[in-house]
Amino acid sequence: MRSARSMDLPPASGGPAEPRTDWLTLQRLAPYLWQYRLRIALALVCLVAAKVSNVSVPLLLKQLVDALDLKPGDPRALMVVPAGLLAAYAGLRLMTTVFTELRELVFAKATHGAARQIALETFRHLHDLSLRFHLERQTGGMTRDIERGTRALQSLVSYSLFTIVPTLVELVLVLALLGGKFDLGFVWITLAALIAYGIFTIGVTEWRTQFRRQMNELDSKAHTRAIDALLNYETVKYFNNEDFEARRYDQGLDAYRRAQIKSQATLSILNTGQQAIIAASLAAMLWRATQGVVDGRMTLGDLVMVNALLLQLYVPLNFLGVLYREVKQSLADLDKMFNLLEREREVADAPGARELQVRGATVRFENVDFGYHPQRRILHGVSFEIPAGKTVAVVGASGSGKSTLARLLYRFYDVDAGAGRITIDGQDLRELTQASLRRTIGIVPQDTVLFNDSIGYNIGYGRPGSSQEEIEAAARAAHIHDFIAAQPQGYGTTVGERGLKLSGGEKQRVAIARTLLKNPPILIFDEATSALDSANERAIQAELASAAQGKTALVIAHRLSTIVDAHAIVVLDAGRVIECGTHAELLALDGRYAHMWRLQQSSLDGSPKEGLDPPGAAQGQPVAAAS
Incomplete structure (x- = not known):
């Protein structure tokens, strides 16, 4: 991420x-x-x-x-x-x-x-x-x-x-x-x-x-x-x-x-x-x-x-x-x-913290205010819901707070008291044990970092103790099994420090396989296919859609074409929710999302490159491109 x-x-x-x-x-x-x-x-x-x-x-x-x-x-x-x-x-x-x-x-x-x-x-x-x-x-x-x-x-x-x-x-x-x-x-x-x-x-x-x-x-x-x-x-x-x-x-x-x-x-x-x-x-x-x-x-x-x-x-x-x-x-x-x-744990389990009890995995952000620095807030009153078994996508310009949502959901940081709350099935994350929460969530990050070990080890890390057959099934679902099998050492092939021996797309597919193997009820896809070519992206998008079937999924999107089938799309700007609805509803609204959609579609004809912020972004002006 x-x-x-x-x-x-x-x-x-x-x-x-x-x-x-x-x-x-x-x-x-x-x-x-x-x-x-x-x-x-x-x-x-x-x-x-x-x-x-x-x-x-x-x-x-x-x-x-x-x-x-x-x-x-x-x-x-x-x-x-x-x-x-x-x-x-x-x-x-x-x-x-x-x-x-x-x-x-x-x-x-x-x-x-x-x-x-x-x-x-x-x-x-x-x-x-x-x-x-x-x-x-x-x-x-x-x-x-x-x-x-x-x-x-x-x-x-x-x-x-x-x-x-x-x-x-x-x-x-x-x-x-x-x-x-x-x-x-x-x-x-x-x-x-x-x-x-x-x-x-x-x-x-x-x-x-x-x-x-x-x-x-x-x-x-x-x-x-x-x-x-x-x-x-x-x-x-x-x-x-x-x-x-x-x-x-x-x-x-x-x-x-x-x-x-x-x-x-x-x-x-x-x-x-x-x-x-x-x-x-x-x-x-x-x-x-x-x-x-x-x-x-x-x-x-x-x-x-x-x-x-x-x-x-x-x-x-x-x-x-x-x-x-x-x-x-x-x-x-x-x-x-x-x-x-003796370094203090900034995020620690509260006394008497209880295990997360999943009853469908509905995720809610309720008036969440958050900033990494007290004098610089990132999120301002963000509220939206990811219904159980549904997929919600979040789009917005760079720095709008999209990845911050994923970090808060994982409890890498906690929302301050009185600054809103995040719940799963009505249970405030701050009242839960971190271990039970993170067992329930799987993530495919944008920047994948791998252990300096074998490909099999890195995929199996999603669920330690998995059998070789389960690891290979996850690799097939992530469309990387054929690549691994073609290596002289197969699943025993080492990936190097931080996975540097693999290309960006190969690392991302290993991360997808690792998360598919974990098979949690809640999924986070943070630009999960950004390093893939178009052909592999379409194939893996189908696998991700299949993997997310019946699961609660938060998708942080770069290319809007990958999230048109989401049950809801949340548009962030400067840490605030400015639009929310389905793809068709947002296009009909003809607001920020519609502008981003037209901008990215025009790139297919040689206009501004897909994914780049439009002019004005560097000066802090309102922008209309997804990060």
Whole structure:
């Protein structure tokens, strides 16, 4: 269906007015993980067990070193060291790995399950959003946000549960061990180093965040440009603008490259500062431990243990800057995806909305006022009825509001309260569930967009689960079966992105077959044969008339010759009904419709081309041609 006044649409509402704090983002994430709380508890038990085993390794290493402090020839050397300490040392190393792998295995289902649930919920929510949102969206950037948001959840959980929390647990164990076994001097040195390390890391990372954010924005922008150019491949070719699009894409890539260089330079500053703090603290701790050995307060095993403990503790701290940045970025990416989830549904089912009960499918438009923008109304008090089982055609100049009627009937938009109503068998559409309404309506749009799949899939999309025989019967009715059968892959022939491998007429016939397969009680034909040649148009018009037999049909007409047999014809002008009647009645009235009829008939003799607006249309003057 042609976009109706899409340039006049106000921005779609939704999303928080201000950025969400990290804490609120974590609160928003919590319900998705809470359902896996037992697995999280078990993973934490494995985490603590792994860290206890890890911290016990330096303790055992101390015993091993001290056990080596034997006089030459002492028989205990052969008995104590190989049989006891070495076996225990190897066992603790193995248990550290075992508990770590158990933790990841136990928690994998929670991580991937929560990511799957959020991605699916976002996908469903995007389909629930209004047409207004999808007319304004940037597909490349939006898909990038969803991809990053899903990946961010896994990264956030992985970094927090598998790195940050284990490091904190190990820190507590190490500080308790140093303070209990030696003196508080080791604890104060360690704490001072950690505080300095944390302040430096967080400060520099916060400063770096602006470059990281800029890098992501430029990445999304370049990706959006590339996707948009590829989706509009034919337009690019029509205007010979391959080099222009390549330059635009390269500009985006170059800006992204410069942001990457800035990000890398600041990362080098961060890493150098972190290593300086760690080196200073290690030197202070080893100096104190060495002094203790010299004074006789500590053994060589104690010195080795202190060194091993600090190395084990500082290895994960080396990645604290990366972890902090990634956690912050993951929270920002999650926030973007949650913002998508929180976009308000402009058209939502009312509380207690009921299923549509079809008792004949009489459609009524009652004093409908509507505009895509509050200050620009499209329809003004439109009223007409499509009796059950009858066909009513709507004609009028471009911009008169014809396609808007179809969008309102499908509930892509809702009529405001007090601005009239649309009913089916007396039931206000706003009080019905959208699913039951759309099951009842089938449409053949003017601009057919197909999935990048097979022809059989696209026809079968009208009623998923249909048999091959039913798909072929619909194709025959739409006069496209012979064309499909002539293809090497038959119904398995792929149609390409948006159906670009098919001609306009072929795409339109696939759309007709798809709607015929759905077989709903209400049909909308929006210029259903506009892309067909005259011979095929006449053949398919007969099929459409047969398909509409006994059904309620709304026909948006371009060529008036296709709707002469309609039970009623409604003439719109600037969003108002100016004439209504049968073809013969309207000709006898000798008004706007009669003028349009004469204009189109004269085109057969070489006069103004059929379907074009007459002079004056561009200046907003009253026109007398069908859109």
